[in-house]
Amino acid sequence: MTTTRKLTVNQDIQAQNKRRAAELRSAFSDRGTFVVNLVSSPGAGKTSLLEATAKYWGNRRRIAVLVGDLATDRDADRLRPYVPVEQLTTGGACHLELSLVERGLQRLPDEDYEFLFIENIGNLVCPASHDLAEHLRVVVLSTTEGDDKPGKYPKMFRTSQAMVISKCDLLPHVPFSVDAAITDASLIQRDLSTFPVCSTTGEGIAAWCGFLDDARQRMRNVAGRHQEHVGN
Amino acid sequence: MHEISLVRSLLKQVERLCKQNDGTAVEQIEVEIGPLSGVEPLLVREAFEILSFGTGCAGSRFVIHEVPLKARCSDCQAEFELPSFVFVCSGCQSRAIQITSGNEFRLLNVTIQANQAANIPKPRGGGYETEHIA
Numbered sequence: 001m002t003t004t005r006k007l008t009v010n011q012d013i014q015a016q017n018k019r020r021a022a023e024l025r026s027a028f029s030d031r032g033t034f035v036v037n038l039v040s041s042p043g044a045g046k047t048s049l050l051e052a053t054a055k056y057w058g059n060r061r062r063i064a065v066l067v068g069d070l071a072t073d074r075d076a077d078r079l080r081p082y083v084p085v086e087q088l089t090t091g092g093a094c095h096l097e098l099s100l101v102e103r104g105l106q107r108l109p110d111e112d113y114e115f116l117f118i119e120n121i122g123n124l125v126c127p128a129s130h131d132l133a134e135h136l137r138v139v140v141l142s143t144t145e146g147d148d149k150p151g152k153y154p155k156m157f158r159t160s161q162a163m164v165i166s167k168c169d170l171l172p173h174v175p176f177s178v179d180a181a182i183t184d185a186s187l188i189q190r191d192l193s194t195f196p197v198c199s200t201t202g203e204g205i206a207a208w209c210g211f212l213d214d215a216r217q218r219m220r221n222v223a224g225r226h227q228e229h230v231g232n
Numbered sequence: 233m234h235e236i237s238l239v240r241s242l243l244k245q246v247e248r249l250c251k252q253n254d255g256t257a258v259e260q261i262e263v264e265i266g267p268l269s270g271v272e273p274l275l276v277r278e279a280f281e282i283l284s285f286g287t288g289c290a291g292s293r294f295v296i297h298e299v300p301l302k303a304r305c306s307d308c309q310a311e312f313e314l315p316s317f318v319f320v321c322s323g324c325q326s327r328a329i330q331i332t333s334g335n336e337f338r339l340l341n342v343t344i345q346a347n348q349a350a351n352i353p354k355p356r357g358g359g360y361e362t363e364h365i366a
C-alpha cells in the first residue's frame with residue numbers, strides 16, 4: 001500500500017548557498033577583508049582595471065585576486081607581477097560559484113588582505129544570480145558596448161552597487177554616452193555609484209580606489225559594532 | 233546556462249526530501265520563478281528534462297509558476313506590477329521602490345509516493361511540513 005504526500009518546502013533553491021555566503025562574508029568583515037565581485041561581459045576590461053588598481057596602490061594596500069576563467073590562465077598571469085593571484089578554472093561553466101571561491105582562498109598565501117577581488121567570468125547574465133560572499137558587486141561596462149546595456153541586463157545592474165565605465169579614452173571614437181549609460185542604469189538601480197576610468201592612462205583610478213577605501217571603512221565600522229555586540 | 237547548476241541542486245534537494253520521508257517515487261515538483269530571478273523558465277524546464285533522466289525525479293510532473301514583478305513605493309506606498317524592468321513608481325514616478333515579488337526561484341512543494349507503513353508524519357527538524365492529500 002502506498003500513499004501520496006505533499007511536502008511543503010517553500011524555500012529559495014539557493015537558500016543553502018546564500019546562508020554559506022552570508023557566513024563567509026561576515027568572517028571576511030571580522031578579518032577586515034573587503035570583498036569585491038567584478039562582473040562584466042567578455043573583454044570589458046576587468047583585468048586591466050585590476051592591474052591599474054594594483055599599480056595605483058602599490059605596497060600601500062594588501063590585496064589579492066581570484067581570477068575566474070573558462071580555461072586559460074592568461075588573466076591571472078597578467079596580474080601576477082603585482083599581487084597574489086589564484087586562478088579559478090570553471091571548465092566552461094558560465095559563472096563562478098562559492099565553492100570555487102572557497103577553494104581558491106585556501107591556495108592564497110595569507111588571509112589578512114585588505115581587499116580581495118574576485119574577477120568573475122565574462123557574462124552579464126549567470127553571475128548575477130550567485131552570491132560569492134562579496135561586500136560589493138561592481139559591474140564593468142566598456143565604452144565599446146552600448147550605453148543602453150543596463151536595461152538589457154536588469155538583474156545584473158539591479159544587484160550591483162557600483163558601475164565602472166571602462167575604456168573612456170575611446171569616447172571620442174565610439175557612439176557611447178556616459179550620461180546615457182548612467183541614466184539607463186539609474187532606472188534599474190538608482191543607488192549605483194559610477195566611475196568613468198581609463199585603465200591604460202590611470203584616469204579615474206584614484207576616485208575608484210578612494211571609493212573602495214571608503215566602502216571598506218564602512219564595512220569595518222559595521223563589523224566593529226557587531227563584535228562589540230558579541231562581546232557584551 | 234547556469235540553469236543547469238541550479239536545477240542540479242534542485243534535483244538533489246528533492247531526492248533528499250523524498251528519501252527522508254521514505255518516499256518510493258516523486259510525483260510532482262512545483263517551483264516558482266520570477267522575472268528578476270536571472271533564470272529562464274524554458275531553460276529550467278529543459279535542464280530538468282535532461283538532468284532528471286536516470287534520477288528518482290525522472291518522469292515526475294514539473295510545474296513552474298511564473299510570478300509577476302511587483303513593487304511597493306517607499307514614497308507614496310502604492311503597490312503595483314512593473315510592466316518592464318524600469319524601476320519607477322507607476323503612481324508618483326519615485327525611484328524609491330522595493331521589489332515585493334519577482335526575485336524568486338523557489339521550491340514550493342514536492343509530492344511523493346510513500347509506503348503506507350511509513351505514513352506517520354515525523355518531525356525531522358528539516359524546516360518543512362507534510363500534508364496528506366491521499
Ligand SMILES: [Zn+2]
Nearest residue numbers: 305308321324
Ligand atoms: Zn510612488
